[in-house]
Amino acid sequence: MVEELAQADDAVAACVDAAAWSLPEHELVAALDAAHRLQQRLAAVTLTLVREIDGRGTARAQGASTTMVWLRERLRMTVPAARRLVDLATALDTGNPGIRQALADGAINLDQARVIADTATTVHRSAHAEAADKAVGVLVEWAGQFDSTLLRRMSTRILDHVAPDLADAAAAAALAAEDARATRDRHLTISEQTDGRLRLTGTLDAETAALLHAAIDPLSAPTGPDDTRCPGQRRHDALTDVCRLALRTGDLPDSGSDPAQVVVTTGYDTLTRQLNAGALDIGLQLTPDTVRRLACDATILPAVLDGAGQVLDVGRQRRLITGPLRRALVLRDGGCAFPGCDRPPRWCAAHHIHHWADGGPTNLTNAVLLCGHHHRHIHHSNWTVQLGDNGRPEFVPPAWLDPDQVPRRNHYHRRT
Template structure:
């Protein structure tokens, strides 16, 4: 040890400016190999100290903590050294490669980790082959690239096992992607709606295939839209195309559509704003533009809020009556319910079987849960003097049996 320290001291004190270019490089390589050899010796000592339990005997909680205090290194670096020392004890070939300077400590850590993570039951021959391949590759690859090579080492030594493992991993990945798929439209209250979500690979490929043809920039040089804006426009256009095909399933008993509530002044004097059935507000300019679209159904309100016209005036539950119900009730009319119109059924206040008419003044929007509750017969519903639904609870819920209304759907 004294000779080693003395030689190292002479190397550190030697003048290097007198060396030729080739000697500079050769000496650097020689010292690097010597450092790896010394690192191997250092790790042998650490492994023996760890095996004897000296740190614990000296009242340290672990070998890594003892090493941190002894050599004034970080606990993370100390833990890496202890882990590598233990790994070298189990991998003689890797230990010899480090002692010979064929790999450095970082590369040895990558190789040891890769070998440790190989599937159980692979067999010592295949494990040894994988170790030998990685030691050979360490001659040309730095640790990060060697780590990537390690991720593919199973394909090199046992391709059939690698294929089965990859297939199982892919199935787990696909199952997780399918289970966690989601799509949300979040209204921010400033005229914008945030689109967020997750898709699995197959679903994303379908969306890409539909959007890509519509995302291309204009052929002229005057394309003001960013790529993100083009994708947003493409999404809206694809949905518009879908609603015009007539092949989408009915929603609430009628084809999918967009309803814009238009105060009469918006059409006559171009004042105020329109309201979508989603609750969003539109300027009079946007309302008039949408009114030209056959898939946009304008609903015109008089000055007192009375519905003057709803698209094509046909007295069918699945036609204009349904749209009038959506405009009046704004969703499930049951007190406290927040279900939107498209999740609701049209309910006859007086049963059609009992002679009740299919009309606006005999209908109310109810979600499935509250529709069943009303049919159970304990709650009752009627229209108030202003034409809006009122509900009365059974006596055990409200002994005073006061009329209640849904205050969730704010009227504009």
């Protein structure tokens, strides 16, 4: 398979720089159709490989918490996109050969395949396997005329075509299935932008959507005739108010043995003389005015850093990695330090590089932040962790994974 894919890669590469401008219109359209069909066939191959990798447990064997996280690191795709890929690969491997064949033939695309697979599963539950096969055939035919959005809308009454006697009961089953998919697909992604802001994207299930509206709608109304904020800005400010209210209750779970809190790092001169900016523990920068405003309602803790931003001292040393020592770890590591992991500090525990039970000291040079999965992985695998020449954690993979055992570092939490 590898050799055949390499040959296909060479053939496609030869087309990349081909002079498309010289093609007559009918050949240009034909080339587009051929490229699209090839893309779908390659998608079918990809799904087969993803299913095999997921079934073998390759991701966990190489240190990733899930196949989705492994795909993100390997193929640079988002976790939600990887999850959809794994889910579809599983669905096509468990009784939908017609969908796989249609995708391999280039008759449908990935989005249409997802719709057809979801519908076939629903029909199979509410009717029988024969009806599910008929539904796949009908939807594959419709896919030649309709995009995935219209196809999903039409699929809600597919039993009217393949099993009319079961249509009403199946409509209720379809609603339940849609609710299950909404629960499965719910997610919230927080991504850092280059200009020091965060972008929120996600999909909420119906219950969470109702809760969000109930929480922010009263706070996002215009405050008066002089309120010049647009609706989006008012909703943004309402979300800020909801978060402040939640933090003030004191009822939030602890975050890595500390109460939930916002951590801002700045110099004393910066704070008192309104110089330069401050840094949040999630890596974003704040203006001097914002730092001073937050300091009005804050606990001030000393932290000594050298010119390279390396933490030299944070309060007194303690037996447990809590308080000032943990804050120093957060400043240094920024989150789970294992390569490829993007878990934030609040989801991490502090790990002794040289185990405390074996005489290892509790200090900054013997500690590293690890999420729950990678904390367990380090304790039960042949990965080792050490501090590199720059004082930051690096992880040495086992010889079976990398015979050269080249140290690896996490690049998700870099501040520069």
